[in-house]
Amino acid sequence: MSGLVAIRGPQGPMLKDPRTNLRGLDHAELTAWVAEQGMPRFRADQIFAWVHARRVGDVAAMTDLSKKDRARLGELASLERLRVDLIAPAADGTRKLRLRTRDDQLLESVLIPNEGRGATLCVSSQIGCALTCAFCATQSLGFRRNLSTWEIVDQVYQAQDLLAADAAAAGEEWPARVTNLVFMGMGEPLHNYNQVRRAIAILTHAKGAAIAGRRITVSSAGLVPAIERFGREGLGLEVGLAISLNATTDATRDRVMPINTRWKIAELMATIRRLPIHRRRWITFEYVLLAGVNDADADADRLAVLLDGLRAQVNVIPFNPHPHAPFERPSNRRIADFVDRCRDLGLHAYTRTPRGDDIGAACGQLALEGELAETA
Numbered sequence: 001m002s003g004l005v006a007i008r009g010p011q012g013p014m015l016k017d018p019r020t021n022l023r024g025l026d027h028a029e030l031t032a033w034v035a036e037q038g039m040p041r042f043r044a045d046q047i048f049a050w051v052h053a054r055r056v057g058d059v060a061a062m063t064d065l066s067k068k069d070r071a072r073l074g075e076l077a078s079l080e081r082l083r084v085d086l087i088a089p090a091a092d093g094t095r096k097l098r099l100r101t102r103d104d105q106l107l108e109s110v111l112i113p114n115e116g117r118g119a120t121l122c123v124s125s126q127i128g129c130a131l132t133c134a135f136c137a138t139q140s141l142g143f144r145r146n147l148s149t150w151e152i153v154d155q156v157y158q159a160q161d162l163l164a165a166d167a168a169a170a171g172e173e174w175p176a177r178v179t180n181l182v183f184m185g186m187g188e189p190l191h192n193y194n195q196v197r198r199a200i201a202i203l204t205h206a207k208g209a210a211i212a213g214r215r216i217t218v219s220s221a222g223l224v225p226a227i228e229r230f231g232r233e234g235l236g237l238e239v240g241l242a243i244s245l246n247a248t249t250d251a252t253r254d255r256v257m258p259i260n261t262r263w264k265i266a267e268l269m270a271t272i273r274r275l276p277i278h279r280r281r282w283i284t285f286e287y288v289l290l291a292g293v294n295d296a297d298a299d300a301d302r303l304a305v306l307l308d309g310l311r312a313q314v315n316v317i318p319f320n321p322h323p324h325a326p327f328e329r330p331s332n333r334r335i336a337d338f339v340d341r342c343r344d345l346g347l348h349a350y351t352r353t354p355r356g357d358d359i360g361a362a363c364g365q366l367a368l369e370g371e372l373a374e375t376a
């Protein structure tokens with residue numbers, strides 16, 4: 001456990017707070033809520049900026065609100081946050097944040113420094129996951145519940161607070177910012193569509209954290225109806241889409257990603273080809289490379305056919321071995337040959353270097369190891 005920073009707050013579940021958590025209302029919802037409470041409409045702009053741009057933790061800090069409105073807010077609204085349970089730093093600068101919810105569930109997000117300034121945060125959307133991808137550690141938890149909007153949003157603010165603390169410790173005036181978000185942590189984001197949609201609206205709002213939509217990517221294992229909705233509701237024009245593909249035949253994908261038994265590769269690809277997406281956007285296809293399962297030359301050949309004509313980027317992710325999956329990582333030679341063959345076939349293929357694999361923070365490794373160890 002050396003290098004881990006355990007931050008233990010009060011343990012045990014707390015009772016649910018009946019008040020509205022202001023972190024979970026998008027700007028339009030907050031405007032309507034403020035009007036319902038009989039406050040002037042311009043209060044919504046002020047409160048939104050306090051909550052999402054300045055990240056205050058207490059209504060009393062909202063000094064441009066009247067005393068009366070602050071008192072009313074304190075009665076009706078909460079600014080509850082997740083509790084930081086553990087911060088695990090990896091040798092490469094990646095940090096895993098383990099966060100605890102009010103009902104004593106644990107979730108994880110991963111903060112990855114970018115080259116230059118700024119950082120990418122890998123965000124969770126559910127506690128556990130209902131899908132059962134065979135290579136993924138999260139599925140070993142089963143599905144516990146969806147995260148609420150504020151629990152998604154607060155992962156970003158907890159990471160931003162960590163960056164602010166780094167800057168303060170280094171005597172720097174301007175902390176690095178979370179500039180990029182990837183919904184690739186625990187859970188299938190499109191299985192929790194409404195909360196993810198609302199969290200994106202909050203995090204991209206100009207009066208709040210103002211993260212650019214073009215720097216946000218939502219990943220899906222292939223939930224076809226939700227991908228159709230993603231396109232229909234215009235989300236594909238705002239943020240990027242990544243598809244966790246991981247196989248080129250139905251027989252292999254059925255085994256590796258059982259969601260494929262419901263929506264086959266052909267149906268998934270046809271849906272993706274119909275999606276309205278931003279004309280400068282590329283769709284990312286994630287391909288976890290599993291030795292002897294999906295890493296043959298023939299797989300690269302089929303991948304090129306499947307993606308033919310799409311503005312697609314292929315992220316080849318060499319499998320990170322962990323105790324929850326019966327797969328092995330291909331040799332470095334095989335990984336390089338697979339990527340070269342993809343490129344020779346005209347694909348934009350890259351190897352994604354695993355980040356944070358020494359702390360169980362790399363792709364497919366989020367499984368609350370601490371929790372499993374504690375409860376074993």
Ligand code: SF4
Binds near residue numbers: 131187188221
């Ligand atoms: S890879 Fe994603 S969708 Fe599949 S089980 Fe893991 S968390 Fe769920």
